[in-house]
Amino acid sequence: MTLHEWIFSGLGVVALGAALRLVTSRNVVHAALFLVAALSAVAAIYLLLAAEFVAWVQVLIYVGAIVVLLLFGLMLTRAPIGREALDNQQRGVAAIVALGVAAGLGYLGWDAFAGGRPIELERSSTAAIGEQLFSTFVLPFEVVSFLLLAALIGAIVLARREEP
Amino acid sequence: MIRLPLVLIFSGALFAIGVYGVLARRNAVLVLMSIELMLNAVNVNLVAFSQWLRDGLVAGQVFALFVITVAAAEVGIGLAIVILIFRNRETINVDEVNLLRW
Numbered sequence: 001m002t003l004h005e006w007i008f009s010g011l012g013v014v015a016l017g018a019a020l021r022l023v024t025s026r027n028v029v030h031a032a033l034f035l036v037a038a039l040s041a042v043a044a045i046y047l048l049l050a051a052e053f054v055a056w057v058q059v060l061i062y063v064g065a066i067v068v069l070l071l072f073g074l075m076l077t078r079a080p081i082g083r084e085a086l087d088n089q090q091r092g093v094a095a096i097v098a099l100g101v102a103a104g105l106g107y108l109g110w111d112a113f114a115g116g117r118p119i120e121l122e123r124s125s126t127a128a129i130g131e132q133l134f135s136t137f138v139l140p141f142e143v144v145s146f147l148l149l150a151a152l153i154g155a156i157v158l159a160r161r162e163e164p
Numbered sequence: 165m166i167r168l169p170l171v172l173i174f175s176g177a178l179f180a181i182g183v184y185g186v187l188a189r190r191n192a193v194l195v196l197m198s199i200e201l202m203l204n205a206v207n208v209n210l211v212a213f214s215q216w217l218r219d220g221l222v223a224g225q226v227f228a229l230f231v232i233t234v235a236a237a238e239v240g241i242g243l244a245i246v247i248l249i250f251r252n253r254e255t256i257n258v259d260e261v262n263l264l265r266w
Contacts, residue, residue, distance in 0.1 A: 004166050012174040019178055019201050023185035028194065035197050042178075042204050049166070051211045054228050058207075061232050066200065066239050073193045073243040077250045086191050088259055094187035102180035109172025118165040119216045129222050129229075137226050144233050151237035158244035 004121060008048055015041035026086060028079040032071050039063050049119065053126040171212040179205035192246045192256040196239060203235045 001009075018037035025031040039062045046055035080086070133141055178201060185198025207228040214224025250256050 002165050005170060008166055008170060008174075012170075016174070016177055016181065019181040022201070023181055023188065023194075023198060028191060031194055031197060035200065038178075038201065039204065042208060045174075045208060046211055049171075049211050049215050051215065051225050051228075054207070054211055054225050054232075057229060057232055061236055062200070062204075066236060069239055069243055070193060070197060073196075073246055076247055077193065077256050079191055079193065079256070086194060087188050088190045091188045094184050097187060098180040098184035101183050102177050105176030105179060106173045109176060110169045113168045113172065116168060117216075118167045119171070119212060120165065120218065121215070122218065124215065124222060124225065129225055132222050133226055133229070136221055137223075140230060144230055148233060148237055151240050155240045155244040158241070158248055 004048065008045065011041050011044050011048065015045070027081050028074050028086065029071070032067060032074060035070070036063055036067055039067070048121075050121045050123045052123070053129050168212065168216055171208065175205040175208040175212075178202075178208070190257040190259055192249070192258050193243070195258060196242050196246075200235060200239070203231055207231055 015038050018034045022034040043055045043058040182198045182202030210224040210228040
């Protein structure tokens with residue numbers, strides 16, 4: 001294993017551990033904090049893969065905005081604490097399905113790419129991403145901005161109290 | 165240098181943990197968090213393949229950005245719906261909101 005692979009494995013263990021605690025934690029606020037840890041570890045993995053723009057977008061949007069939004073959701077809904085209140089009765093079936101998914105995806109990835117060439121870690125410039133975003137991918141970009149506008153209006157309409 | 169299967173196995177495991185969270189959690193906000201984990205696993209794959217292919221279009225990274233944007237929109241709408249359900253039913257347990265169940 002190369003140095004990069006050791007670092008990747010360390011970050012991966014942190015991310016997977018935080019994700020496991022997120023789906024098993026009995027306290028919803030702790031779950032949100034474990035989500036922060038998992039998302040930050042994934043951002044560090046983007047940095048390791050030399051995709052710095054995606055890494056900082058991850059930190060800004062996910063760790064900065066989405067987690068705060070989720071915490072607001074938790075606070076506004078008075079979430080209870082305890083295993084029975086947070087988990088349903090399908091834990092065993094869910095664990096079996098998740099293990100099956102992990103085994104299937106892991107085997108596919110290993111089987112298809114085991115002997116292939118490794119990832120060369122070349123720095124990808126933010127300028128190149130911006131150029132492609134506004135030339136090749138300009139239509140999807142506009143569609144996504146329209147989707148954000150629709151989501152904004154939809155969220156306001158949904159969460160507004162009805163005036164009598 | 166990082167071998168590609170290492171990244172793929174990591175993202176597969178992260179996706180599977182997200183699947184477990186979606187299936188085993190009752191609280192709707194925790195279900196949303198597990199969905200974020202699954203989207204993140206997909207994003208790791210997109211970025212890894214973008215770097216592996218040394219793609220001139222950087223399509224993998226651009227699509228990872230799109231996925232992040234759509235995830236933000238999804239959380240906004242999802243939380244609005246959750247808060248609306250809480251206001252009407254005093255609960256956000258997804259197994260108690262079964263009015264439309266056949």
